Amino acid sequence: MKEIKYLIIGGGIAGTTAADTIRKNDADGSVAIVSDELHRLYSRIMISKPSVFLEKVPFEQIWLKEEGWYKENNIEFLSGKKAVSLDTKEKIVRLDDEEEIKYEKLLLAIGACARRLPVPGVEKKGIFHVRILEDAKDIMEASKSAKKAVVVGGSFIGFEMADLLRQKDIDVSMVFNTENCWEPALDKASSKIVEGVLEKGGVKIYGGQEIKEILDGDKGKKVVLKDGTELKCDMVVFGVGVSCPHDWLKKALDVKRGILTNEYLEASASDVWAAGDSCEFKDTIIDDVIILGTWINAQEQGRTAGLNMVGQKQAYKNVTFYTTRGFDIAVAFVGDASQADDRERVVRVDAEKKISVQFFVKNGRIVGATTINRVPDVQVITKLIEKQIDISDKMEELADPSFELKKLL
Amino acid sequence: MSDKKEYLRDREDSKIGKIVVDRDFCIAASSCIVVTPETYELDGESKAVVTDANAADDETLKTSAESCPTKAILLFDKEGNQIYP
Numbered sequence: 236m237k238e239i240k241y242l243i244i245g246g247g248i249a250g251t252t253a254a255d256t257i258r259k260n261d262a263d264g265s266v267a268i269v270s271d272e273l274h275r276l277y278s279r280i281m282i283s284k285p286s287v288f289l290e291k292v293p294f295e296q297i298w299l300k301e302e303g304w305y306k307e308n309n310i311e312f313l314s315g316k317k318a319v320s321l322d323t324k325e326k327i328v329r330l331d332d333e334e335e336i337k338y339e340k341l342l343l344a345i346g347a348c349a350r351r352l353p354v355p356g357v358e359k360k361g362i363f364h365v366r367i368l369e370d371a372k373d374i375m376e377a378s379k380s381a382k383k384a385v386v387v388g389g390s391f392i393g394f395e396m397a398d399l400l401r402q403k404d405i406d407v408s409m410v411f412n413t414e415n416c417w418e419p420a421l422d423k424a425s426s427k428i429v430e431g432v433l434e435k436g437g438v439k440i441y442g443g444q445e446i447k448e449i450l451d452g453d454k455g456k457k458v459v460l461k462d463g464t465e466l467k468c469d470m471v472v473f474g475v476g477v478s479c480p481h482d483w484l485k486k487a488l489d490v491k492r493g494i495l496t497n498e499y500l501e502a503s504a505s506d507v508w509a510a511g512d513s514c515e516f517k518d519t520i521i522d523d524v525i526i527l528g529t530w531i532n533a534q535e536q537g538r539t540a541g542l543n544m545v546g547q548k549q550a551y552k553n554v555t556f557y558t559t560r561g562f563d564i565a566v567a568f569v570g571d572a573s574q575a576d577d578r579e580r581v582v583r584v585d586a587e588k589k590i591s592v593q594f595f596v597k598n599g600r601i602v603g604a605t606t607i608n609r610v611p612d613v614q615v616i617t618k619l620i621e622k623q624i625d626i627s628d629k630m631e632e633l634a635d636p637s638f639e640l641k642k643l644l
Numbered sequence: 645m646s647d648k649k650e651y652l653r654d655r656e657d658s659k660i661g662k663i664v665v666d667r668d669f670c671i672a673a674s675s676c677i678v679v680t681p682e683t684y685e686l687d688g689e690s691k692a693v694v695t696d697a698n699a700a701d702d703e704t705l706k707t708s709a710e711s712c713p714t715k716a717i718l719l720f721d722k723e724g725n726q727i728y729p
């Protein structure tokens with residue numbers, strides 16, 4: 236049986252950064268990355284960014300490592316193989332080709348999968364999800380001849396894809412099942428700002444709708460909504476959230492939305508760590524257990540996990556954010572911008588100027604926020620979260636768009 | 645038009661003569677800043693700007709450019725040839 240000192244499942248930014256970190260700190264220990272994708276590390280982010288999608292730069296820009304990098308660093312790269320079971324007592328991972336690997340230390344950096352809705356017709360040609368490199372190629376190819384597209388989902392991916400498709404002069408209809416777009420992440424007032432710019436940008440919106448089926452005809456496709464509306468199109472792009480591909484781990488580890496870890500990113504069995512989109516970790520800054528889906532979070536968790544695997548003991552402490560631009564607005568998500576029973580939402584809006592900030596407040600402290608067209612606030616909010624400043628007597632100011640957030644620091 | 649900002653570098657021990665940040669591509673992922681906070685920060689528009697082009701050595705600077713998930717950082721040698729990406 237193959238024996239590996241540091242075994243990493245998942246070759247995205249979290250897994251690759253961990254491998255790199257381990258190699259920099261342990262020159263000799265064997266390191267292997269198992270990846271069910273066929274490719275070396277690439278930028279998942281660029282799949283839905285104008286640079287690659289609109290061919291402003293060559294597609295090759297998507298690669299983040301040279302092909303020779305793995306060999307040069309003595310990192311074994313087992314691509315096209317999927318881990319299918321884990322035995323934490325014997326410390327063995329089994330792969331889908333029956334190979335078994337014994338590990339000393341294991342990192343699970345398995346990311347997230349694009350969620351798939353059980354809609355009849357969803358497996359047909361011309362229907363896309365957005366997660367892996369092949370998806371990017373397929374969508375780019377289809378969008379070369381498409382005249383009409385339906386985007387399903389009104390949040391991050393839907394927003395970015397709608398923008399890119401519009402930039403290619405494709406008619407775009409957007410369907411989502413919530414009342415307003417980008418809910419529940421955005422509050423109603425912020426959603427309305429986004430819907431306004433989508434409509435102004437030529438996107439037809441079908442909110443509060445579900446898809447009954449997708450039909451293929453002689454003259455293209457038809458997306459049939461539950462209320463009977465039929466949307467003719469040449470392509471359909473789904474962006475309806477993610478799910479963590481962790482069913483195979485359920486017997487061996489504690490998992491909820493992701494793989495549960497403490498602040499050292501240690502999972503519930505010894506010598507097992509998790510990092511990135513698949514890691515539901517104890518965040519000691521906001522004192523909560525959270526799961527994030529940002530590049531920098533995945534990268535830095537990969538680094539922390541790598542260091543801890545070589546014997547250090549570092550807690551992961553980081554407030555991350557991501558920004559996206561489209562239809563002439565900038566939307567940002569800071570910290571843990573998600574609703575929970577013990578969190579209150581406070582919103583400041585100036586609808587006319589297309590500006591909004593939504594705060595998620597827990598025990599008088601900000602734990603996350605969303606902003607529209609308020610990019611300069613992002614770093615102030617990051618600091619407010621990092622410092623866990625008590626703002627319980629400042630709720631009115633939070634809701635007042637004319638109050639300068641800096642004053643709270 | 646792409647919005648690029650150039651930062652000249654004149655360290656004697658360096659082969660890199662210029663750092664360019666393509667502001668259109670920068671999405672504020674901050675990976676570059678994690679590698680060398682002495683070199684970059686985010687400005688008010690949440691785009692990376694170079695605060696000190698000479699702060700980091702070549703190796704660190706290359707790592708910072710390589711860590712950018714949108715390839716927004718370009719490096720040029722002293723003759724003006726692009727060396728990354």
Ligand SMILES: Cc1cc2nc3c(=O)[nH]c(=O)nc-3n(C[C@H](O)[C@H](O)[C@H](O)COP(=O)(O)OP(=O)(O)OC[C@H]3O[C@@H](n4cnc5c(N)ncnc54)[C@H](O)[C@@H]3O)c2cc1C
Nearest residue numbers: 245247248249271317318345346511512528529530533557
């Ligand atoms: C289209 C798109 C745009 C994005 N844009 C942004 C952005 O602008 N800003 C931002 O901050 N973030 C963005 N993100 C999110 C960001 O890309 C992710 O947070 C980041 O890539 C997560 O990295 P990871 O290493 O945790 O997971 P992943 O990159 O998902 O890597 C996990 C890898 O593990 C593999 N794997 C899973 N299970 C197994 C198994 N059992 N065996 C073997 N291999 C397995 C997966 O196939 C995958 O290759 C975007 C994501 C997408 C999809």
Ligand code: SF4
Nearest residue numbers: 670671673674676712
């Ligand atoms: S890593 Fe790239 S995208 Fe992120 S801040 Fe730096 S230049 Fe911008």
